Amino acid sequence: QLQLQESGPGLVKASETLSLTCTVFGGSITSGSYWGWIRQPPGKGLEWIGTIYYSGSTYYNPSLKSRVTISVDTSKSQFSLNLSSVTAADTAVYYCAGQRGGNDAFDVWGQGTMVVASS
Amino acid sequence: DIVMTQSPDSLAVSLGERATINCESSQSVLYSSNNENYLAWYQQKPGQPPKLLIYWASTRESGVPDRFSGSGSGTDFTLTISSLQAEDVAVYYCQQYYTTPFTFGPGTKVDIK
Numbered sequence: 643q644l645q646l647q648e649s650g651p652g653l654v655k656a657s658e659t660l661s662l663t664c665t666v667f668g669g670s671i672t673s674g675s676y677w678g679w680i681r682q683p684p685g686k687g688l689e690w691i692g693t694i695y696y697s698g699s700t701y702y703n704p705s706l707k708s709r710v711t712i713s714v715d716t717s718k719s720q721f722s723l724n725l726s727s728v729t730a731a732d733t734a735v736y737y738c739a740g741q742r743g744g745n746d747a748f749d750v751w752g753q754g755t756m757v758v759a760s761s
Numbered sequence: 762d763i764v765m766t767q768s769p770d771s772l773a774v775s776l777g778e779r780a781t782i783n784c785e786s787s788q789s790v791l792y793s794s795n796n797e798n799y800l801a802w803y804q805q806k807p808g809q810p811p812k813l814l815i816y817w818a819s820t821r822e823s824g825v826p827d828r829f830s831g832s833g834s835g836t837d838f839t840l841t842i843s844s845l846q847a848e849d850v851a852v853y854y855c856q857q858y859y860t861t862p863f864t865f866g867p868g869t870k871v872d873i874k
Contacts, residue, residue: 678863688811688854688865703862704762737810745858747801749822751810 644669646738646752654732656761660725664738664752671719672696676741678748679712679723681734689734693741694721701744728759763787763857765866773874780842782869784855789835792859799859802831802840805868806851814853815840847873 650662664677671677678693692702694712702710706725714721725732735756739748764787774780790799798818803811813822815831818838828843842849850873855866 687867688856690861690863690865693861693863701861705862739810741858745799745860747813747816747856747858748803748811749813749816751812754810 644740644750646740646750648736648738648752648755650755650757652756652758654728654757654759656729656759657727660723660728660732660736660757660759662723662736662738662755662757663720664722666719666721666740671714671716671721674742676744676746677714677721678739678741680737680739680748681732682737682754683731683734691723691725691736693744695744730759730761732759733757762862763790763860763864765855765857765864767853767855767866767869769869770867771870771872773872774842774845775874776847777844778874780845780849780871782840782853782855782871784833784838784840784866786836786838786857790857790859791835798834798838799857800831800833800838801856801858802829803854803856804849804851805854811854842871845871845873 645667654660679691692712694700709726711724735754737754738752740750766785768783800818802815805811819831830841852868
C-alpha cells in the first residue's frame with residue numbers, strides 16, 4: 643500500500659528557505675502518479691502549493707510561484723519542496739500527497755508536518 | 762482561479778439522521794469531452810490529513826462506506842451522509858481539480874446534535 647512521509651525542519655527563520663522532503667513507500671514514484679504539496683495554516687483551510695510529475699514537469703500555484711520550487715529524485719523515491727523568503731504567514735502543516743493523474747483528486751496523503759516560520 | 766464555496770459552515774445532526782453539505786464552484790468544473798465533473802470531497806478529522814471520500818463528483822473511493830454519496834454537476838454539488846455515525850464527526854472539504862491552481866472550499870464542520 644502506497645504511503646507518503648514528510649520530513650524536514652519544524653522551525654524556519656523568517657526570510658530563509660523552508661525545505662521539506664516526501665518519501666514514497668510501498669510503490670514506485672515513477673508509476674504514473676503525480677505528486678503534490680498542500681498546506682494548512684493552523685485552524686484554517688487547505689491550499690494547494692504545487693504538483694510534480696516524475697519526469698520533472700511542474701505546476702505551481704501562481705500565488706506562491708515566485709517562491710516555490712518542487713523537485714523529484716526518482717533514485718530515492720522522493721520529491722521535495724523549497725519555499726523561499728518565508729514569513730509568519732507560511733506557518734502551516736505541510737502535506738505531501740499523490741494524484742493518480744495530473745488532473746485528479748489527491749488519493750493518498752502523508753501525515754503532515756508542522757512548520758513554524760519564526761522571526 | 763476557481764473559487765469554491767461551501768454551505769453551511771457547520772451543522773449538527775442527530776445520530777442516524779441525514780447530513781447534507783453543499784459546494785459551489787465559481788465556474789463549471791464539468792469537462793465536456795468526457796462528461797466528468799472534476800470535483801472531489803475529503804473528510805478531515807482533528808490531527809489527521811484529509812481523506813479522499815468522493816471523486817468525479819459521485820464516485821466513492823475504495824473502502825468508503827456507502828452512507829457517503831456525492832451528486833451534482835457543473836457548478837453545484839452535494840455531499841450527503843445518509844445516516845450520521847459518531848465517527849463521521851469531521852470537517853469536510855470540496856476541491857476542484859479541473860484546472861490549476863487546484864482549489865478547496867473553506868470546509869464544513871459536522872458535529873453530533
